[in-house]
Amino acid sequence: MMLQKTGRCRCGAVTLTVSAVPVMTAACHCDGCKKMSSSAFSLTAMIPSEGLEVQGEVVKGGVQGPELDHFFCPSCKAWMFTRITGFEALTNIRPTLFDTEDPEIQAWCRPYIETMVAKRLSWVTTPAEHVFESMPDMADFSELLKGFAERG
Known part of the structure; x- marks a missing residue:
């Protein structure tokens, strides 16, 4: 049976359908994540981008940089997902x-x-x-992915 999980923003205008399991999960305590999540930290599930389907319009928001694109619901402003330049194969979704x-x-x-x-x-x-x-060294990233996969 194929994985299919559906998540929604607070108002329901945007739906995320995921058909791939996460390759990593993370909590981030940076100031940007704390402010965008209005919480002590943000939670992320990294999934293969081809395993994400977005229904509804999303807009870019939050603090933008040359390497980060944050996507939000235009109605309720819920932070839906983030894409990182250079890592187009992965998308960081908000698992909650x-x-x-x-x-x-x-x-x-x-x-x-x-x-x-x-x-x-x-x-x-x-x-x-x-x-x-701070952030893990990119040289360590493949070992972290491997460790997460082995953990099951």
Whole structure:
């Protein structure tokens, strides 16, 4: 049976359908993620881009840079996903847009890596297995992907 998970923004105008399992999950404590998520950190599930279908219009928003494109619902302004220049094969989705009572989705919400912990609020803890003061070195990324896949 093929995987198919559907998530929606708060108002329901944008739907994400995912047909690929995440290749990595993360919590990020950078100032941008904290502000865009209005929370202590953002949660990300990285999925193969070909495994994501977007129904409805999305707009770019948030702090833009030459390497980051953040996409939002134009109506409710929910942060839907992020694409990173140079990593077009992967899309970072917000896993809490999906049914968080689903055990598979709960696993998507559990961060494997934790980034930008130098900016982490003092009371925050996560179950992440790999913790980085800033962002992981790109040289380490393939090993992190392999470790996540082996974890199952």
